[in-house]
Amino acid sequence: MSAYRQLEERFERLAHLSGAAAVLQWDWAAIMPMGGAKARSRQLAELDVIRHEIITDTRLAGLLGEAESTRDALNPWQDANLTEMRHRWTHANALPADLVAALSTAASECELAWRSARASNDYPTFQKAFESLLSLVREKAAAKSAAVGLSNYDALIDSYDPGFTCTEIDVFFTDLAVFLPDFLEKVLDKQGALPAPVVPKGPFPLDKQRTLSRVLMRRLGFDFEHGRLDESHHPFCGGVSEDVRITTRYDEVNFTSSLMAVLHETGHAIYERGLPIEWYTQPVGEARSMSLHESQSLLMEMQICRSNEFFCFAAPLLRQAFGMADADVAFSPDNLHRLALRVEPGFIRVDADEVTYPFHIMLRYRLEKAMIKGDLRASDLPGAWNEGMLEFLGLTPETDRDGCLQDIHWAAGEIGYFPSYTLGALIAAQLFSSARAQLADIDNALTSGEFQDLIAWLGDKVHSQASRYSSHQLIERATGLPLATDAFKAHLGARYLA
């Protein structure tokens, strides 16, 4: 058996173990009784250890070298697969086994500490667990830096979003930091000069929200033979490509935030479902990167489902779902659309509108870069957070719960991930702009709730390409241009100030 084929077998084993872990993680977040947490964290740690053992097996280095020396025998997908294998191997082999185990345990403990600390707004409890975890993440960054030849923080980004580095991100974020403050002021002025949209009056029974969510998911192409919709504290998309599990959280008073979460996660799910079946279980068959993944959820939520066209289609379904009269002003397409585009600086990232969202990311990006560099200690995080919030958004949170304790990422050891959200927004805008240019009559299609042409375009340009190309190549092939902030800024301008 060729070296390449032997590698495929080993990476297939890794894929099955990762799939098992993904379902167990979904279960934890969505339905596990809390008493199961300790056993589950050990199950997941054991799966981590085994995956680490497989990918650090000393024979793998030889197989990779041998396969790379006979690259000519590979077709382009196999060639790209081999590149992805090497990338994973390099990241995994950068870390000693005891660091992997220590990170897994510390992340589980810190996540538990975060849950209770957040509930009781108790930063010191979190700080204690986070200090240990941060120190291990810094070790990880240093080890990866040596292995991949990037700066420590870039080496972390490279696990989530290979190809992106601070050099490029700094250019994008500096550009946005110049553009957005002035833009935001204009949007708020314009918004303030108009009467506020009418907020629909609930209660909106949860069962009706659940049914409505499923109706819209089906319409957007979600296949319930290969997925589920459940509920969890934070909406997310998990599971495996054949069995994609998305979650939301319902609120009887306000149905829109849950519905938008469902549509957002549906974007993630459709990416997963659109990956090429013949490459399931291989690295090249997985979603390209976190920013590409986020681009698909944001394209669905922000570009499509907050458009006027979408609300023309969806308003009657919403009225029907909640038994509202056709004449109900709150449920007119225009009112729903204006509600969905409400811009308001706030403390909470996940509740932020698309105009202020980049500020939340720029803040986290600045702080996590400093933490990895060693310029910011865990004990100084709340102060640095509040300073940054004041600078970017003119706000000071009253509690850490609304401040630096709001997100799970750092508590789970996920540092280097946040930039992907804003990169995703840039990619989404650039992709959607190209799709509109290439697809005839797209606006009418969206108004009629016909999404299949757009989904097919994304399937062709993004989903079916999996990790065949780098993020940058994929974006340029799909849109004809290198990634830039132009489409995003144009989108915001057209939507909010036109």
Next chain:
Amino acid sequence: MSAYRQLEERFERLAHLSGAAAVLQWDWAAIMPMGGAKARSRQLAELDVIRHEIITDTRLAGLLGEAESTRDALNPWQDANLTEMRHRWTHANALPADLVAALSTAASECELAWRSARASNDYPTFQKAFESLLSLVREKAAAKSAAVGLSNYDALIDSYDPGFTCTEIDVFFTDLAVFLPDFLEKVLDKQGALPAPVVPKGPFPLDKQRTLSRVLMRRLGFDFEHGRLDESHHPFCGGVSEDVRITTRYDEVNFTSSLMAVLHETGHAIYERGLPIEWYTQPVGEARSMSLHESQSLLMEMQICRSNEFFCFAAPLLRQAFGMADADVAFSPDNLHRLALRVEPGFIRVDADEVTYPFHIMLRYRLEKAMIKGDLRASDLPGAWNEGMLEFLGLTPETDRDGCLQDIHWAAGEIGYFPSYTLGALIAAQLFSSARAQLADIDNALTSGEFQDLIAWLGDKVHSQASRYSSHQLIERATGLPLATDAFKAHLGARYLA
């Protein structure tokens, strides 16, 4: 580190992997969308392979030998743990890796074939898949026989119910085969001479059944911080001790069969929850055997929850749950009790009453012994099944769906398991008889819905003992007598003919 301690570490890894697999299996049976089956079966097969790799690691044999040669250094629990480790090692190392992989694949395929064959009553479709699987199970039996020094079929029983062999089971079953036919006739005569109980008229909304199930589970000691109740095609108890997951299936027309399933599975769950926390993750900390497990579910369902005392307690809760009047005759304790004790020979094992149930087991026991011996081929199974049903129960099923296709066990490669059900019934009767003798005022306690003394007695005698003793030792320590059919026969006599 001592050899024994090194063994503990390895078996702890196995426990975490088994726990992961248990949750994934629960997910499959309870909530997985069908499109996820292929990916899931591969995840589970990979976990099987890894567990097999760990337990057949050649260094394990040396560690076991070394630990056994220094047994004196171990305390009694560690000593029992080492015995359990050796037992597992012997069973696992009896099988070559390719047989393990072939069994896993064949069992998945046969189970899928069984699902569709059963739905369409298509024995030939099942037969094809089952022939391959049976041949592999026979190989497994022969390999285990050589390793454990038991006959082929006894070697299979030894995985589920170590300590039990056909010699003893034959004595019990022969005894029951003499006792039961005459007894059944008398019960049917007595039952026929009385007016039939009133069947409660539905519909019984599923939500109300769900709530009622949870109320009774809590009352019996089920802790929802460490477990869930869900729904599946067949009720079962899965998950891990810290997170026990039981399922049932609801029927709007008839609430009793679902409720009894819930109570039955609650018995399994309370056993799991009562295992000693300091031995979780070690072989000695697991439930003793399949028959002991079944004894706990049957003790709960048959001995406790079909008693007159239980219905005195539960009838008002049932009336309240379904909004029935206090005077409703169908919901009187006496009527509910008589309904729960209805005896009627039928085709389906899982619907059978406790008097006719052993016949279903004796039939399967006879057939699976013959299949393992090579005296019965898959193609002759339907005929042999129908002959046996006629002999034992005087009935001939009209379809294989109501005959040899009704159970999943053989389709999943589980041969040697069925005797555990009737062994469990014998153990349950003997344990409950001792508990009644030892616990003052137990009948009044049950009538008041006070189960804690009984659960504590079971916790002390059975649950907390885990696998510290053999099944036979455990039963004799708890009841003062070796296992026999006496208590079971006395229970039936007192309940049905007194």
